[in-house]
Amino acid sequence: MAETFELADRYFERYQEIIPDYEKFLTSLAEPLPLYFRLNTLKIRDPEPVLRGLHRQGFEVEPVEAIPWFFRVEPREASLGNTEEYYLGLIYPMTLSSSLPVYALEPHPGELILDLCAAPGSKTTQIAQLTEDQAVLVANDRRLDRITALVANLRRLGVACAVTTVYRGEQFPLEVSFDKVLVDAPCSGEGRYRKGYEGELLYQKEGRTNLSGIQKGLLVRAYDLLKPGGVLVYSTCTLNPEENEAVVDYLLRKRQAELLDWEAPLPSHPGLTEWQGRPFHPDLRKARRFYSHEIGAVGFFVAKLRRTA
Amino acid sequence: MSRKNRRNRKKMDPRATWPRPVSPEERARILRFLEERFGFPPEIFEPYEFLATAKNYWLFVRTPHLENLSKLKIQTAGLLFLRKVGDYLKPTTAALQRFGRYATRNLVELDRLTLDRLRLEKKIPLKLEIEPGYVILTCEGQIWGCALYLPEKLISYLP
Numbered sequence: 001m002a003e004t005f006e007l008a009d010r011y012f013e014r015y016q017e018i019i020p021d022y023e024k025f026l027t028s029l030a031e032p033l034p035l036y037f038r039l040n041t042l043k044i045r046d047p048e049p050v051l052r053g054l055h056r057q058g059f060e061v062e063p064v065e066a067i068p069w070f071f072r073v074e075p076r077e078a079s080l081g082n083t084e085e086y087y088l089g090l091i092y093p094m095t096l097s098s099s100l101p102v103y104a105l106e107p108h109p110g111e112l113i114l115d116l117c118a119a120p121g122s123k124t125t126q127i128a129q130l131t132e133d134q135a136v137l138v139a140n141d142r143r144l145d146r147i148t149a150l151v152a153n154l155r156r157l158g159v160a161c162a163v164t165t166v167y168r169g170e171q172f173p174l175e176v177s178f179d180k181v182l183v184d185a186p187c188s189g190e191g192r193y194r195k196g197y198e199g200e201l202l203y204q205k206e207g208r209t210n211l212s213g214i215q216k217g218l219l220v221r222a223y224d225l226l227k228p229g230g231v232l233v234y235s236t237c238t239l240n241p242e243e244n245e246a247v248v249d250y251l252l253r254k255r256q257a258e259l260l261d262w263e264a265p266l267p268s269h270p271g272l273t274e275w276q277g278r279p280f281h282p283d284l285r286k287a288r289r290f291y292s293h294e295i296g297a298v299g300f301f302v303a304k305l306r307r308t309a
Numbered sequence: 310m311s312r313k314n315r316r317n318r319k320k321m322d323p324r325a326t327w328p329r330p331v332s333p334e335e336r337a338r339i340l341r342f343l344e345e346r347f348g349f350p351p352e353i354f355e356p357y358e359f360l361a362t363a364k365n366y367w368l369f370v371r372t373p374h375l376e377n378l379s380k381l382k383i384q385t386a387g388l389l390f391l392r393k394v395g396d397y398l399k400p401t402t403a404a405l406q407r408f409g410r411y412a413t414r415n416l417v418e419l420d421r422l423t424l425d426r427l428r429l430e431k432k433i434p435l436k437l438e439i440e441p442g443y444v445i446l447t448c449e450g451q452i453w454g455c456a457l458y459l460p461e462k463l464i465s466y467l468p
Contacts, residue, residue, distance in 0.1 A: 043407060049450055088451055089406055112374050134356060136372045138381065151385050158407030160357060160388035161370035165381050175380040 008195055015239055018272060019291060028293035029195045035076040036297065037091040038099070038122075039069045040157050041129050044090050047071070053085050066265045067099055069129075072296075089156040094122040095192070096297035097266065097290055101184055101235035102126045104262045104288075104304040109134035111179040116169045116222055119146035121153040123184055128159040137162040138178070142169060170217035172225060180231045181222040185215045187236035187243050191292060191299025215247045223255045226307040232257070235302045239289075241275035244301040248287060249280040256309035259283040264302070266295045271303065327379045328360035328367055328386055335359070339366060339391065342398050346442060348413030359390065366391040368404065399443055402454030402467055409445050409452035417444045417456065417463070424448045427456070427465045435463040 008029060012019070019025045039047050051061050051071075059078065064070040073080065080086050080093040107113055107127045118124045118139035127137060139154070139162045141147050147166050154162055167173065169183075188211055215236070222232055234251075236243055248271075251257050259281070271287030273280050287303035331339070339359055343349040358375075360367045369375075369387030390404040409416070417437065419427065424446070427433050437458055446453040446467070455466040 084451075088453065089403075090451075110372075112372075134370060136370055136374050136378070138378070144384075147384055154385075155389065155403045158388060158403055160368040160390075160407070163369075163378060163381070163386045164384040166384055167382075173381065176377055 025293045032076050034296050035073040036096045037093045042158050050085050050090050097300040098122050100302050101233050104233045104302050107131050107135050112136045114138045114178045114181045116140050116183045119150040121150040125157045128161050133161045140165045170221045177227045178225050182233050183218050183222045184235045187238040190239045191237040212242045216250045219251045230307045232305040237298050237300050241272050245272045245280045245284050248303045252281045257305045258308050259286040260304045261286050262304045264288050328362045331359045331361050353411050364393050405445050405454050406452050415444045418447045432464045436461050
């Protein structure tokens, strides 16, 4: 085990200069990730019965002040998937930071929105909830087995404003143009890494797959799927600048995209404008980096862009 | 068709075609059923339209984008809302969990013990003062979903 710990410390060493309070970050990796859920306001607006029910089943639940309808749960190692509240579609367990891309997207009723890498549906269902089931959502995922989970979650939460599709994201047909597109890209998952927990496997996947190549393909296609003036949100749960700033920088060089400021509800840091001697577009500072030890949830990267032409 | 296309198509669900929007008459029939059986006020479905497949009705947000969207190959559209069972319409548990709070008729409140027994045994003897037909199961203030009441027995459709 000790060997694994050293491995993690060595792995993150390359981020020593960019992660604020690096020692605290390293210490935090020994703690299991906090557990959160979102209350599904399409079905219930009063959290009390849900909190009472979960309490009866041995959970301690506290509302998250910064983000409406989110609750923090202990014991964090437990699963909410077997609870009655889950079965009835009253809650959606998801990490707090997963809500950030949806905040950046600012969905409104009536808008046509594509969630390009949607499964298992935390963000799709959150968009449905924020728009009172009145946006028009296309929830896509390239894998049919993951679509099954997505469809089950849409049904469980009672979402009626979404269609599901199974396209390879980078080949999503261009016949339909969207007001907004969300690319919550497949990534190395460094932001969810905890010593001895699930993230370990995810971060080791990096290196075997050309993730940034996939991410660039997805982001360029997402841009091409926008109406002029449309809004694009790119997010990952990794710290790796190659999968974050470098991917957005690539889009800025290939297309007429503009980075936008957005107000994040959790503490964040500007995106990097340089990494390992390589400069990125200066506007990348408008992207937001979220570190797990500062927000008490999975580390995240979120960039908001607009199609200008 | 090229070999590559055939291979891709195989992965798609063969049932995946766009459902058709229902006619105004069909919509009126659905809304009448929902109102007569459960007391659902028709106006709560105003923001939605019903789409039909061979055996099901789906609820989908009303949108001018529908025709445009039909260029996409889809897996599902909206919320599976009603199933056609013979001449009857059966609401899905998903539909009732979402909209059941607007219902005023044929709600069946069960105590925890009876609900657990129904979920376990799927069918229990029970005498109720209601017309046989589909009912909405509730327990401790929550809506659980769909069951069928036949004289002196209750049949669960909970997943």
